[in-house]
Amino acid sequence: MESLPSKFSITAPGKVILHGDHSVVYGHLAMAASLDLKTKIEYSLQGAAGSNQRFIHFVMPKIALDLSLSLSEFNHLLSLTDGDTWAFNNPQSIGSAKFNKILENIDSFMAMKPGLKSLSVQQQQAMKCCLFLMTAILNHPKQDTLPRMQPFQLTVTSELPVGGGAGSSASFCVSLAALFVVIASLRAEPANKFNLSDDKKEIISNWAFLGEKITHGNPSGLDNTVCTFGSLIAFQRPNTMEKIPLNQGLRVLLVDTKVSRNTKSLVERVARLRQRHEPVVDTIMKAMNGLSLEAKELLKQLDEAKLNKSENEVADLFSKLEELWSINHCLLQSLGVSHPSLERILQIAREHNLSGKLTGAGGGGFAIILLPGHSTGCNLESMMENLLSNGFDVRDVELGGPGVQLHLN
Numbered sequence: 001m002e003s004l005p006s007k008f009s010i011t012a013p014g015k016v017i018l019h020g021d022h023s024v025v026y027g028h029l030a031m032a033a034s035l036d037l038k039t040k041i042e043y044s045l046q047g048a049a050g051s052n053q054r055f056i057h058f059v060m061p062k063i064a065l066d067l068s069l070s071l072s073e074f075n076h077l078l079s080l081t082d083g084d085t086w087a088f089n090n091p092q093s094i095g096s097a098k099f100n101k102i103l104e105n106i107d108s109f110m111a112m113k114p115g116l117k118s119l120s121v122q123q124q125q126a127m128k129c130c131l132f133l134m135t136a137i138l139n140h141p142k143q144d145t146l147p148r149m150q151p152f153q154l155t156v157t158s159e160l161p162v163g164g165g166a167g168s169s170a171s172f173c174v175s176l177a178a179l180f181v182v183i184a185s186l187r188a189e190p191a192n193k194f195n196l197s198d199d200k201k202e203i204i205s206n207w208a209f210l211g212e213k214i215t216h217g218n219p220s221g222l223d224n225t226v227c228t229f230g231s232l233i234a235f236q237r238p239n240t241m242e243k244i245p246l247n248q249g250l251r252v253l254l255v256d257t258k259v260s261r262n263t264k265s266l267v268e269r270v271a272r273l274r275q276r277h278e279p280v281v282d283t284i285m286k287a288m289n290g291l292s293l294e295a296k297e298l299l300k301q302l303d304e305a306k307l308n309k310s311e312n313e314v315a316d317l318f319s320k321l322e323e324l325w326s327i328n329h330c331l332l333q334s335l336g337v338s339h340p341s342l343e344r345i346l347q348i349a350r351e352h353n354l355s356g357k358l359t360g361a362g363g364g365g366f367a368i369i370l371l372p373g374h375s376t377g378c379n380l381e382s383m384m385e386n387l388l389s390n391g392f393d394v395r396d397v398e399l400g401g402p403g404v405q406l407h408l409n
């Protein structure tokens, strides 16, 4: 019989989309990979046994949030779903009516509690996701028969910039969902294991998708899938997923424009363009699907060619992949989601014989530049200096690491 340790943490990576940004929303194939930059949630039990400290304490330095909720307030929030219960391992049973009902309850709760109603938009979104995932996952048909909730502190730190398009919200939702699924699983059945099995990851990804809906409105499901499972993923909505091995690694330069943007409004902008020019936009989306299909095969062949050390083949496959990235960026630009800062970055890359594209929703955020794993005429250091002197941040990152993880600390 396992019990919840008094301290543990969960990490989940950010993501970059290689192909399928926006078109994935319309059911086309996308390719995305996890980043080696992570969000971390630390859980620690609060108050000694018998103490009257009965609070859940939320600490999120990245968005300057530090507030507490009493366990009785939390139980009140749980009680609002009374008579309408579901099991923590069945997120699919939450249809849109239940989802909206839980959010309405949370909205009225937040509007009444002084510390919650004065939050910034960013803080409100974070608390709404947090309260949604907490109440929805810790809800249980037989709440009265479960062990009492213990007071705890939840501290969220992250290496990802918030609102930059590198999956900070998905990695935040995945870590939160994982934390509450681990707690709910042991509360519901002490014989359950304290782990993140593949079955639990499936459940976590589905909960995180619902959390993402709060911030994004109509997410494709790609971000929560990559941040949960890691690796390189071929994804098609609603939930077809194939893991592609990246045994030999894939490096990109992640370039931060420092221009903040809003994923939801960029997705809406593309939807409006599609309403006005449906056949044209659909043709662009289909072309993006073709890019994903070709890139999927190229990436598999590239990994194998690297393993076999076939230098000429690696160089040829790499240059084909670069062509696909350039075409993909132009198609995204034609949808109106590029930005002058992204164009400047890609121009600098071209001046150094490299190729890149915007990644995610666009409108600012990040560009990615494909880095050769073989010798080329490119002077990487001079390109990085050039990007830095133009005011951009650069990071050389490895793609395809592990997804959500549980750590005993």
Ligand SMILES: Nc1ncnc2c1ncn2[C@@H]1O[C@H](COP(=O)(O)OP(=O)(O)OP(=O)(O)O)[C@@H](O)[C@H]1O
Binding pocket: 039, 060, 062, 063, 121, 122, 123, 124, 125, 126, 127, 156, 157, 158, 161, 162, 163, 164, 165, 166, 167, 168, 169, 170, 172, 215, 216, 223, 261, 262, 263, 360, 361
């Ligand atoms: N480390 C964090 N701490 C607290 N809240 C966070 C954190 N990271 C993300 N969030 C929440 O997620 C929201 C950011 O979501 P948004 O979609 O704008 O950015 P993104 O995830 O970087 O972009 P994309 O989804 O396109 O990759 C923030 O407003 C905040 O509510």
Ligand SMILES: C[C@@](O)(CCO)CC(=O)[O-]
Binding pocket: 017, 020, 021, 022, 023, 024, 025, 165, 167, 216, 218, 219, 220, 221, 222, 223, 263, 267, 360, 361
């Ligand atoms: C723009 C988009 O394709 C990328 C968000 O990271 C939207 C989505 O997939 O939900």
